[in-house]
Amino acid sequence: MRHILPLILTLTLLLTPSLALAAQDQPSADSLKIAVWPEYDRPEALVIYLLRLDPASSLPARIRLPIPASAGGPHAVAAWHPDGSLDDSVTWERVVEGEWAWIEVEVETTGVWLEYYAALEVEGQVRSMTVRWPGGLDIDDLQFEIMHPLGSEGLQVSPSGETVLGEDGQTYTRSEMGARSAGEGAELAFTYSKKGPWLAEPLTSPIVGQALAWLEAAIWPEYDQPEALVIYRAQLPPETSLPTQVTLPIPAEAGEPHAVAIVGSDRNLYLAEYERTQIGEWAWITLMADSPLLQVEYYLPLAREGTTRSFNFLWPGGIDLDEFGYEIQHPPGVQGLRVTPAGAVRVGEDGITYSWAALGPKTAADMVTVAFDYAKDNDTLTVNTVITPPSLQRPESTLGGTPDLAALMPYLLGGLGLLLIGAGVAVYLRMRGEPAPARRRRPRRRAQRLASDEIAPVYCHVCGTQASASDRFCRRCGTQLRR
Known part of the structure; x- marks a missing residue:
């Protein structure tokens, strides 16, 4: 041994x-x-x-x-x-x-x-x-x-x-x-x-197996309130049968969402009825969608320290996403806005600068954080910013000359004769006591929401990526979309 x-x-x-x-x-x-x-x-x-x-x-x-x-x-x-x-x-x-x-x-x-x-x-x-x-x-x-x-x-x-x-x-x-x-x-x-939301584990969706073709989190700080407007732009998978129930998570501290809507085939937003169910520090917004495109908006406060503003966004998971991306609107006059994870920067048709990125597919077990900060020494809201239109370029001299009245005299006399004839006819009808025929007014029809199956998807003509109803630029290659 x-x-x-x-x-x-x-x-x-x-x-x-x-x-x-x-x-x-x-x-x-x-x-x-x-x-x-x-x-x-x-x-x-x-x-x-x-x-x-x-x-x-x-x-x-x-x-x-x-x-x-x-x-x-x-x-x-x-x-x-x-x-x-x-x-x-x-x-x-x-x-x-x-x-x-x-x-x-x-x-x-x-x-x-x-x-x-x-x-x-x-x-x-x-x-x-x-x-x-x-x-x-x-x-x-x-x-x-x-x-x-x-x-x-x-x-x-x-x-x-x-x-x-x-x-x-x-x-x-x-x-x-x-x-x-x-x-x-x-x-x-x-x-x-x-400061900001935190989760140790991803959320579990109340709807088992829920999936989205894409979800974009658009964040507009100090847009029309001294807070951050968060906008979910979502699209259902093409094979989804409509209408269908959809639910999206928002932080409970946001309270009731500012708006819950679907996107019609006319590219307009239509408010939708919804239910809000709070579970812990998160609330699920559930609606019946009869369109594959939908939008949810809510507000959250910005963190402020002196002239520095910062914001931390958390996507809590719970839903399978074929594509996830973000869009950050730069408040006018802001310099040096930093974003993590880093993305591209472009100027929109509205003249406002945006940071954006496509972060790829995410499973229900994936959580995503997006953070940004910037310095701003005033409280001006983006919606109140006046963009001066371009001035009209007027010619220094007027083309043409003074009209020749002698040449126009036959036309003037002819027009006067027609007026006299018309006046005579009107007097004759009044003397006979016959009322002039009334013009029939066609009733105005209220705008109706178009059927969801008439929505035509928009694709980038350069890379072929499908775009959302509100996109002006391709979220993958940045090309301006053709409508």
Whole structure:
């Protein structure tokens, strides 16, 4: 027995995985940046590994990177080329060893890009997180970078770092950790406070299996009230039988929705009856839709600090979406509006600037966050902004000359004769006592809502993406739509 125990102990040590052993046969890293973007596009933290191998590394190289096993699978794994481009066609495997999952990937270049989501700890308005690097790789330069969430206050990082303004206009705190061997780990903790809705788990729709072809959240801050007007523009799947019951979630603090409507085939909005059912901090707005296009509007307050306004939007999930997007209206005169996740910027036909993005399909289990902030030193509402029309360009001289009365005399005399004849006829009829025939007025018909099956979908003539009734530009490529 005394001879067997050392043998068992030796075998146990050999078979037990360790982070140091995981580094065997791995190339060393020139640098690793661990970027953490809390509440970037979800009510979680997006963690990104940006790894650069030693330039002398043999290629192709096989890399093993650790992520928490609780994170599930990575959100993205890609080869990161020296020019900054990404190639997500790489193959990878996930191997769980205790509380860590190793992502094994083979690349033909010297860079690896890996993303995963991790949970934040939330207590009231305070969010916190500890990010750990367990080792397993020789690194010449390790750096943590924390993006400050828009609308957040008092972000603190330990160990402390340098706070800088990035080229994208976002604020970051960067902590240099120096060189790390495969047997050395590192960790960084941060905390901040932020107002706005929060959910740990997605909502469950009262209508089982509900789905939408697309949903756009249009947010117009300080449009006609000193708050944010939130507009859901939704379209039902083309195979939906009408009429059908539809329900959409809004924050309970919004109270009753400002408007619930369907879009008729004439592109006008028609108010619809609805029911509001509150469950916790959310309310479900349910209506019977006889059109595939519908719209729900509500107001929420903006967060204000001095001249800075900020807003945090949360889509709570619960509905399968083939496409989700957002639109942010820029109040006139505002400079430097920042949005996460970032999108494109365009000027609408109304002369107002909008930020917008198509964020792809979302399942009922997916939650989405959109945040923005801007500085504004007045309380002017967008609806009260007067857009001066272009001035008329008048010619300096009038074309033509003074008319020749002699040439027009025959026409004038002829017109006078016709007037005299008409007057004589009128006198004759009155003398006979015969009333003039009355003009029959056709009754005016009230505008009727057109049948929902007459609605003709609008498609972009460039990329073929289907547009909503109120869209003026393609939500995917930005081309002005033809009506």
